Amino acid sequence: MGLLIAASGPVIPNFGGASDKCAVNNGFFCWNWFTQHWGSTFGPAVVQHIILTAIAVGIGFAIAFALALLAYRFDWMETPIAGISSFLYTIPSLALFQILVPFTGLTRLTVEIALVSYTLLLLFRNIVTGLREVPEEVRDAARGMGLTQRQILLRIDLPLAVPAIFAGLRVATVTTISLATVAAFVVDEGLGAPIFDAISRGNFKTEFVAAAALAILLAWVADLLLVALQRMVAPWAAKRRSSVVPRSVVRAIRGRRRPISAVRET
Amino acid sequence: MQTEDDTAQSSSPRQHARAAELEFKNVSKRYPGADKPALRDLSFKVPAGEICVLVGPSGCGKTTAMRMVNRMIDITEGDILLDGKSVRGRKPAELRREIGYVIQQIGLFPHLSIGDNIATVPRLLGWDRKRISARVDELLELISLPAETRDRYPAEVSGGQRQRVGVARALAADPPLMLMDEPFGAIDPITREHLQNEFLRLQEALRKTVVFVTHDIDEAIKMGDRIAIMREGGVLVQYDTPDRILADPADEFVARFVGLDRGLKRLALSKLSDLSLDDADSVRDGTPAHGQANPDRVVFVDGQSRPVGRLGRDREPEPIGPVGNPDTSLRDALSLIMSDDNRPLVVVDADGAVAGLARLDVIAGALASHNGRDAPAEARS
Amino acid sequence: MPFAAAGLGQQFLDSFTFMGNNTSHLLHDTLATIALSGAALGVALAVTLPFAVWLGHLHRGSGMAIRIANLGRALPELGLIAIFLAILGIGFLNVMVALVIVGIPPILANTFTAVDGVDPDVVDAARGMGMSELWIVFKIELPLALPLMFAGIRTSALFVIGASPLAAIAGGGGLGEIIVNQASYGFDGVLAAAIWVAALALLVQALLALLQRAITPEGLKAQARARGEKVVVGISDAERAMEATPSHA
Structure with a gap:
């Protein structure tokens, strides 16, 4: 790793060949330059970014799901698990990447460990809350009809927790896409790479703007896809949210403040 | 009233x-x-x-x-x-x-003590500290809550007590x-x-x-x-x-x-005190009570005229059942009479002495007679 | 770098040696990071709080508040800094703007949700007893909204401090400048600065947790106890702050 501070003084600019007037003048966004470099720079970066994110969210979900089931079964485990995952979540991304380097080197593994550790808190909290928010009377009715603990978990608790689980997945995915740009400090992959490339070219604006815009776009598309997926998996959940009963009435019936956990789905 | x-x-x-x-x-x-x-x-x-x-x-x-x-x-x-x-x-x-204001959900301020809740309107009106404090004590007493409640928070008292505090808060500035x-x-x-x-x-x-x-x-x-x-x-x-x-x-x-x-x-x-009662034939305990025309009217009493028994329809003495008092509602009296074979209800006064008998037909008659007992209302639409 | 126990220990040892030799430099940079993050958080608070409290008081704009919060989550910190490198160039202004934008969404979402969610019956009672609107906001809604609002501020601090080392690529200074400048400081310096930033972030969260506990009105703690909720405010409480940030469109 070398010097990654954007140049403030005059440097010898290298704006991708003199053929493009916009690029030579370092315009805010040069469409031609962008399309010319899609195949060599941006396309691969987007694909790498998606892979980095997908692996992190996938592994993170598997771990968080297992931990959530444990915490759901054994109450006492929730506090330590939540404590450790929020400890990880609190560490600034750049610092965590560097602290992992002595262990796993400048590798993809380092990146994935960091990204996974950021998803844990978001996913774990949402899955546990989703399971715990299943109304006790529903569970009681299931028990009364003769369902076993295992059947209640599979047929009642998990399906009813789907909206909360998806809420967690959406936050975790969007957050991971955002953090995966930082991966470029460790490996030359993802949409952070063009940003560093732009710095090395002497603050080339088009590359800054294109990489950032693609990261935002990617987050937005991923969020929409997850919403669509949720509609397919749990169509009833979408209807439930657009309640026709005014919120004030619901509150009056509940007779108390909305619990903090309910705010998540607002 | x-x-x-x-x-x-x-x-x-x-x-x-x-x-x-x-x-x-x-x-x-x-x-x-x-x-x-x-x-x-x-x-x-x-x-x-x-x-x-x-x-x-x-x-x-x-x-x-x-x-x-x-x-x-x-x-x-x-x-x-x-x-x-x-x-x-x-x-x-x-x-x-x-204007005092009390709502169903009470709306006590959860972050303020009971005393501060009650003091809300007096503070808004700019009363001095001493007057507010005295008023809070007075109101707590009025709603029969112990004085130390003033430093508790709404979450620390029962629902009924919260409701009382709501009323006291509304009454604070009189x-x-x-x-x-x-x-x-x-x-x-x-x-x-x-x-x-x-x-x-x-x-x-x-x-x-x-x-x-x-x-x-x-x-x-x-x-x-x-x-x-x-x-x-x-x-x-x-x-x-x-x-x-x-x-x-x-x-x-x-x-x-x-x-x-x-x-x-x-x-x-309406209460039994609104009714004109029949006289009872009070008989001192122990005195034989034969030859009475109507056994329903016979009440055995003790030295202070308190009822101890009455004569059954079979003219055998029996212990006294439930009795009414001046504050018993006519509805309750009716219920007592009907569960006692329609016999007149023995009514006692504040001292527990026999005041008279309430008859079923007199209660029924009260329904008809006290139409218009109260002053006619001013508005009717 | 090979995964070798000896090398591993040596690298951390080196970083501690670096800390020993460069304490004043690290302290200076730590103060710079604190100043930068604090300033960004301060600006974010000043810009967001009045607006969010006012919207929450009127129960208006819930859609907008939540959309801004979601939008904020989708903004990559590094991308933001890159975009402002293109717009504003290198320097303090770029970094400030980027960090303020990072800090706003949790404050906005939590403050709005907290004030909007104050028990309507409590507000009705306050109004019915003749409190003015301003009095209702300051004496009723703000105290009751405080814990949830503060959770948002903690999350915001977490995001801003998390992004502050990245700001170094745009000349933001602070500990990040060491982390991104391995050529000058060596990996022992990078590692040392990374450890200091991590410690700083954890320390700030712990302090804010204590502060949150201190400013939560006694009556609300009593209420939480009465409902059987845990009143645990520790470092592990950061996750509660996260929950309050709406994630749904």
Whole structure:
């Protein structure tokens, strides 16, 4: 790793060949330059970014799901698990990447460990809350009809927790896409790479703007896809949210403040 | 109902017992965008010191009417007069500080102690510390909460106590008018009855003008000096005393709303002390009681004339069963008589001595005779 | 770098040696990071709080508040800094703007949700007793909204401090400048600065947790106890702050 501070003084600019007037003048966004470099720079970066994110969210979900089931079964485990995952979540991304380097080197593994550790808190909290928010009377009715603990978990608790689980997945995915740009400090992959490339070219604006815009776009598309997926998996959940009963009435019936956990789905 | 002012003063000497007359004059409410008015031409007068209950099914506009008094809802047409003065020209915040306000959910401030909750309006009015502190102590005593409650938080006391604090908070600045929106609605039946009785006891001393909203006709009959029955669309159907509403419902709607048992409900409004009792044939315990014409009238008494037994229909002495007293409602008396083979009920006075006998036909007759017992109401629509 | 126990220990040892030799430099940079993050948080608070409290008081704009919060989550910190490198160039202004934008969404979402969610019956009672609107906001809604609002501020601090080392690529200074400048400081310096930043972030969260506990009105703690909720405010409480940030469109 070398010097990654954007140049403030005059440097010898290298704006991708003199053929493009916009690029030579370092315009805010040069469409031609962008399309010319899609195949060599941006396309691969987007694909790498998606892979980095997908692996992190996938592994993170598997771990968080297992931990959530444990915490759901054994109450006492929730506090330590939540404590450790929020400890990880609190560490600034750049610092965590560097602290992992002595262990796993400048590798993809380092990146994935960091990204996974950021998803844990978001996913774990949402899955546990989703399971715990299943109304006790529903569970009681299931028990009364003769369902076993295992059947209640599979047929009642998990399906009813789907909206909360998806809420967690959406936050975790969007957050991971955002953090995966930082991966470029460790490996030359993802949409952070063009940003560093732009710095090395002497603050080339088009590359800054294109990489950032693609990261935002990617987050937005991923969020929409997850919403669509949720509609397919749990169509009833979408209807439930657009309640026709005014919120004030619901509150009056509940007779108390909305619990903090309910705010998540607002 | 007691009306003597000295009674009102005696149990709480620091109360001014001031109350305001409240008048609705052709009040209408129309919400923008709604095709029908929420309230239609509402007119009635609540005399100072009386409880007026607004009652009706949901959507009848009773809460809307109440909330217009302290301008929580704006008046579209007409006027509301408080002691003859229009509320429309008043600054809402200032007006509200003069009117006690109790709602079903109480709305105690959870971050303030009970004492600070009660002190809310006096603070807004700028009372000095000493006066506020004395007033808080006085109110806690009035609602029979221990003095140390003032430093507790709302979450640390029971639901019934919270409701009492809500009433005390509304009374803090001694307002001439109280607005109460289903104040006992969210409470279990036993506590509710307790709080109702307690409030009636308070009211006997304080004599505030009270506007009380409920959807429960039984609560209305119990609490109200006057009842305004409203129906969907914000129409006042009948405004009268509970007894007259039960005896003479204005229309089919009121009759249905008060229920088929309205006769029995009326009986609940009267007590044995309202009835003329038959004389009992008191017989000292141990004295043979043969040769009496009617065994139902024979009551064996002890040295203090207290009933110990009576003569059965088979002319054999038997121990005394339940007896009535002057405060027993006619409804309860009727029930006791009917579960005792329709024999007249033995009634005792405050000392427990036999006062007389209450006969089934006399109670039944009371229903017919006390039509119009109370003064006729001023408004009926 | 090989995964070798000896090398591993040596690298951390080196970083501690670096800390020993460069304490004043690290302290200076730590103060710079604190100043930068604090300033960004301060600006974010000043810009957001009045607006969010006012919207929450009126119960208006819930859709907008939540949309801004979601939008904020989708903004990559590094991308933001890159975009402002293109617009504003290198320097303090760029870094400030980027960090303020990072800090706003949690404050906005939590403050709005907290004030909007104050028990309507409590507000109705306050109004019915003749409190002015301003009085209702300051004496009723703000105290009751405080814990949830503060959770948002903690999350915001977490995001801003998390992004502050990245700001170094745009000349933001602070500990990040060491982390991104391995050529000058060597990996022992990079590692040392990374450890200091991590410690700083954890320390700030712990302090804010204590502060949150201190400013939560006693009556609300009593309420939480009465409902059987845990009143645990520790470092592990950061996750509660996260929950309050709406994630749904």
